[in-house]
Amino acid sequence: MWKPNQPATPSTPPTDPARSATPAGGASFDARSAAGAPGDQATIGKSLVVKGEISGAESLYIDGKVEGSINLPGNRVTVGRNGQVAATILAREIVVLGKIRGNCQATDRVDIRAEGSLTGDVIAARISIEDGAFFKGGIDIRKPGAEPKNGSTATPATTTPEPAPAEA
Numbered sequence: 001m002w003k004p005n006q007p008a009t010p011s012t013p014p015t016d017p018a019r020s021a022t023p024a025g026g027a028s029f030d031a032r033s034a035a036g037a038p039g040d041q042a043t044i045g046k047s048l049v050v051k052g053e054i055s056g057a058e059s060l061y062i063d064g065k066v067e068g069s070i071n072l073p074g075n076r077v078t079v080g081r082n083g084q085v086a087a088t089i090l091a092r093e094i095v096v097l098g099k100i101r102g103n104c105q106a107t108d109r110v111d112i113r114a115e116g117s118l119t120g121d122v123i124a125a126r127i128s129i130e131d132g133a134f135f136k137g138g139i140d141i142r143k144p145g146a147e148p149k150n151g152s153t154a155t156p157a158t159t160t161p162e163p164a165p166a167e168a
Helices: none
Strands: 043-044 049-055 059-063 065-079 084-096 100-103 104-112 115-117 122-126 126-129 134-136 139-141
Touching: 104 115, 122 126, 126 139
Parallel strands: 043 059, 049 065, 059 065, 065 084, 084 100, 084 104, 100 115, 104 122, 104 126, 115 134, 122 139
Antiparallel strands: none
């Protein structure tokens, strides 16, 4: 414990081999963030619209509109409450709070929260659908690392749920 009557001993921070020296401009480069270290997350804000292909090595939070394809294997894709996605998504984990229209493939899990909506086929090791969530499509549960039986990556056919019997 430091006491005010004792002189403070300057401590030198440990050197980090992943961090390079500070360039002349004053900014530093962190090799860990460039490699997509766990905990890194990019955000697409409410007012942004993205059309095309998104790929990378970090997690993504979407609160705006995305059309096209999202390819972030090994990372999490979260569609926020305001998010509207019309895309095919490939990720380790997919969390749905907003709306997705498209097929989703997760190596780990797909989580559709109470206010979320997913219209499309799902391929995942695990799926969670909360009460109040909307889901329409097919579900293919695959163990991690399992290959499809026919050797292709085709998605399952969409299934239509049968209407619930009316209660009297």
